[in-house]
Amino acid sequence: MTTILKLGGSVITDxxxxxxxxxxxxxxxxxxxxxxDVSGLVxxxxxxxxxxxxxxxxxxxxxxxSRDAAGIWAIHDSMRRLNDxxxxxxxxxxxxxxxxxxxxxxxxxxxxxLSLAADSTATxxxxxxxxxxxxxxxxxxxxxxxxxxxxxxVAHLAREVDADRVGLCSTVPGVYDESGAxxxxxxxxxxxxxxxxxxETTDVTGGMAAKVRALLELxxxxxIFGPDVLDGFLAGHSVGTVVDG
Ligand code: IP8
Numbered sequence: 577m578t579t580i581l582k583l584g585g586s587v588i589t590d591x592x593x594x595x596x597x598x599x600x601x602x603x604x605x606x607x608x609x610x611x612x613d614v615s616g617l618v619x620x621x622x623x624x625x626x627x628x629x630x631x632x633x634x635x636x637x638x639x640x641x642s643r644d645a646a647g648i649w650a651i652h653d654s655m656r657r658l659n660d661x662x663x664x665x666x667x668x669x670x671x672x673x674x675x676x677x678x679x680x681x682x683x684x685x686x687x688x689x690l691s692l693a694a695d696s697t698a699t700x701x702x703x704x705x706x707x708x709x710x711x712x713x714x715x716x717x718x719x720x721x722x723x724x725x726x727x728x729x730v731a732h733l734a735r736e737v738d739a740d741r742v743g744l745c746s747t748v749p750g751v752y753d754e755s756g757a758x759x760x761x762x763x764x765x766x767x768x769x770x771x772x773x774x775x776e777t778t779d780v781t782g783g784m785a786a787k788v789r790a791l792l793e794l795x796x797x798x799x800i801f802g803p804d805v806l807d808g809f810l811a812g813h814s815v816g817t818v819v820d821g
Pocket of ligand 1: 631710725
């Protein structure tokens with residue numbers, strides 16, 4: 577059984593203050609992982625108040641690359657420092673966490689298709705470690721380096737490691753319907769197209785609609801939920817919104 581869990585950047589950092597870990601929130605997430613008996617866990621975390629600031633400063637996005645090595649390193653370095661902290665806290669709680677830095681093990685080709693040396697993550701998993709990846713910069717053919725988000729890593733890894741379950745722990749408790757209630761299950765984008773602003777507009781507006789569309793194509797059930805039910809997700813319960821195409 578393999579589970580991929582993404583901890584959103586805004587869950588584990590203080591978004592208002594640059595480069596600040598939300599110690600309490602990270603501590604609660606670490607405790608939930610440490611106290612669960614989930615085996616075969618891959619963790620991915622986002623940037624929060626770390627990488628985005630440097631990505632903006634150096635004008636690097638998922639589609640706009642840069643060849644400025646110092647700028648690319650500044651973005652990566654901030655994410656590596658956040659990752660160091662996440663891995664350190666997990667290890668302190670006796671979780672056998674090890675870092676995997678996408679910049680060092682992956683690349684995109686000219687049409688943006690991602691390849692990751694998934695051997696690294698898969699071998700760590702097979703050996704009983706908990707690989708911890710993060711949103712990062714990544715070299716891209718003909719573009720220098722571009723941003724790779726945690727969500728994109730989750731979608732890629734779900735196929736590479738043949739995940740059985742995927743969880744996205746974010747600051748919202750799930751996908752809301754038009755009345756503001758959390759939708760328990762989505763099997764088709766049409767189920768929530770009205771609430772999300774219409775399927776046609778999703779690529780432009782991004783946000784939750786783009787997330788749901790990507791999750792519908794995963795081939796594994798994916799849950800979107802808030803931090804207060806992370807322990808329930810890790811215990812195998814249905815929490816938040818389950819997206820299952
Ligand atoms: O927070 C963004 O990852 P995300 C990564 O998962 C960088 O979107 C470096 C800005």
